[in-house]
Amino acid sequence: MLSALKTIWLVLRHMFHRRVTVQYPETSNYLAPRYRGRIVLTRDPDGEERCVACYLCAAVCPVDCISLQATEDEHGRRYPEFFRINFSRCIFCGFCEEACPTYSIQLTPDNEMSEYKRKNLVYEKDDLLISGPGKYHDYNFYRVAGLAIQGKDKGEAENEEPPVDVRSLLP
Amino acid sequence: MREIVFHLLVVVCVLGGTLSMAGALIWLERRLLALWQDRYGPNRVGPFGLFQPVADAIKIFTKEDWIPPFADRAVFVAAPAVIVVTVLMSFAVVPFAPGVWVADLNVGLLFLFGMSSLGAYSLILAGWASNNKYSLIGGLRAAAQTISYEVFMGLSLMGVVMLAGSFSLRAIVEAQQGVWFCVTQFPALVVFLIAGLAETHRLPFDMPEAESELVAGFHSEYSGMKFGMFFVGEYLAITLLSALATVLFFGGWLGPVLPPLVWFVLKTGALICGIILLRASLPRLRFDQLMSLGWKILLPVALLNIVVTGAIALLGK
Numbered sequence: 001m002l003s004a005l006k007t008i009w010l011v012l013r014h015m016f017h018r019r020v021t022v023q024y025p026e027t028s029n030y031l032a033p034r035y036r037g038r039i040v041l042t043r044d045p046d047g048e049e050r051c052v053a054c055y056l057c058a059a060v061c062p063v064d065c066i067s068l069q070a071t072e073d074e075h076g077r078r079y080p081e082f083f084r085i086n087f088s089r090c091i092f093c094g095f096c097e098e099a100c101p102t103y104s105i106q107l108t109p110d111n112e113m114s115e116y117k118r119k120n121l122v123y124e125k126d127d128l129l130i131s132g133p134g135k136y137h138d139y140n141f142y143r144v145a146g147l148a149i150q151g152k153d154k155g156e157a158e159n160e161e162p163p164v165d166v167r168s169l170l171p
Numbered sequence: 172m173r174e175i176v177f178h179l180l181v182v183v184c185v186l187g188g189t190l191s192m193a194g195a196l197i198w199l200e201r202r203l204l205a206l207w208q209d210r211y212g213p214n215r216v217g218p219f220g221l222f223q224p225v226a227d228a229i230k231i232f233t234k235e236d237w238i239p240p241f242a243d244r245a246v247f248v249a250a251p252a253v254i255v256v257t258v259l260m261s262f263a264v265v266p267f268a269p270g271v272w273v274a275d276l277n278v279g280l281l282f283l284f285g286m287s288s289l290g291a292y293s294l295i296l297a298g299w300a301s302n303n304k305y306s307l308i309g310g311l312r313a314a315a316q317t318i319s320y321e322v323f324m325g326l327s328l329m330g331v332v333m334l335a336g337s338f339s340l341r342a343i344v345e346a347q348q349g350v351w352f353c354v355t356q357f358p359a360l361v362v363f364l365i366a367g368l369a370e371t372h373r374l375p376f377d378m379p380e381a382e383s384e385l386v387a388g389f390h391s392e393y394s395g396m397k398f399g400m401f402f403v404g405e406y407l408a409i410t411l412l413s414a415l416a417t418v419l420f421f422g423g424w425l426g427p428v429l430p431p432l433v434w435f436v437l438k439t440g441a442l443i444c445g446i447i448l449l450r451a452s453l454p455r456l457r458f459d460q461l462m463s464l465g466w467k468i469l470l471p472v473a474l475l476n477i478v479v480t481g482a483i484a485l486l487g488k
Binding site for chain 1: 205206209210211448449451452453
């Protein structure tokens with residue numbers, strides 16, 4: 001009996017506690033920069049597309065929501081002819097971001113992407129490409145790695161930096 | 172002529188007032204429960220979420236009105252109406268303010284007991300007509316609970332009747348001019364409130380519908396506005412219980428400065444909030460605990476209260 005009265009008193013005192021509800025559309029929870037939300041395609045610092053259409057993201061995607069077609073420009077550089085993500089399938093696992101060798105595909109903290117029509121959840125390259133470099137401001141794939149071809153080793157071409165010694169601890 | 176118009180007006184106001192009170196209570200209960208659980212509750216529809224019951228009503232009216240093929244059709248349809256009708260009938264004898272009542276029966280209290288006993292049929296018949304074992308168990312529990320707690324509820328009020336010397340609710344309020352019965356009849360007040368909660372099968376006494384064990388008990392098979400009738404009936408019953416406690420123990424419309432009707436509404440509202448607080452804090456009893464609480468504690472307390480009150484009343488003469 002006494003315990004029941006104590007319970008009632010305890011509950012009554014909760015009247016003066018702070019309410020824990022987050023009133024969502026007006027205020028929203030803090031989302032960390034590495035929160036896995038809407039997927040974007042980024043550009044390198046020169047404003048060129050980073051994506052080299054290697055298909056690794058499409059291969060690693062567990063729900064097969066990424067579809068793209070590779071093509072080459074006049075310099076022989078690969079880029080995606082189309083790049084399509086079906087967000088009604090996407091589970092935001094971030095595997096594509098991990099697989100990407102050029103930091104092109106990145107996940108952002110934006111999660112407000114509801115649509116009335118399911119069709120609108122299929123994002124084309126125009127919808128995915130952003131104008132900036134995303135999380136990696138100075139990274140340019142072609143400058144860092146390069147490719148050894150006849151008469152030129154890695155990092156010897158114009159505007160190319162020599163490759164990092166991966167066996168060294170020093171930066 | 173003017174008398175008749177006034178009385179008709181009172182009837183309409185009581186009917187409209189109690190029914191809209193039931194709607195408002197749905198909002199109030201959700202907001203208060205949220206307040207005590209550190210949440211907000213419905214606050215989107217209209218100012219402070221006040222139109223939430225309207226949205227709920229539109230939704231429940233447009234729901235499919237489904238009668239299971241195995242149910243006893245006629246009884247199934249009639250059962251939800253019984254509880255609303257009996258509770259609304261009970262409001263007929265409640266005196267809201269001097270002169271503001273639908274009927275001043277000299278057996279008002281007995282009429283109330285009769286109506287609340289009839290209300291038990293609603294749950295029993297609903298459980299039976301659903302032709303579903305969980306509903307039937309819920310109906311059985313409702314029957315046992317309502318019939319046993321009817322006893323203590325009646326007995327607890329005999330002390331009040333002795334002191335007031337009348338079964339008329341108006342006379343009982345007027346007998347509290349000096350000191351309210353909640354002081355002189357405190358054990359009766361406790362027994363009455365517990366029995367009343369059991370009668371309205373509210374938490375912590377909602378064994379007839381215990382979601383965790385009986386799905387939803389007697390109303391498992393009900394949907395749409397038929398379920399809505401049970402819902403409205405329950406909230407009307409809460410209002411009735413609070414109004415009765417106000418009339419019987421807290422001096423009804425009596426109070427300084429403010430007009431009588433305001434005092435009545437304030438007291439009733441405070442009691443309703445108390446009942447909601449009980450729901451927010453106490454867990455549901457087991458059925459055998461409910462029965463032993465009733466027969467082993469409340470019955471002796473009520474009887475002792477009658478004996479002592481009777482002795483004092485006789486000595487005072």
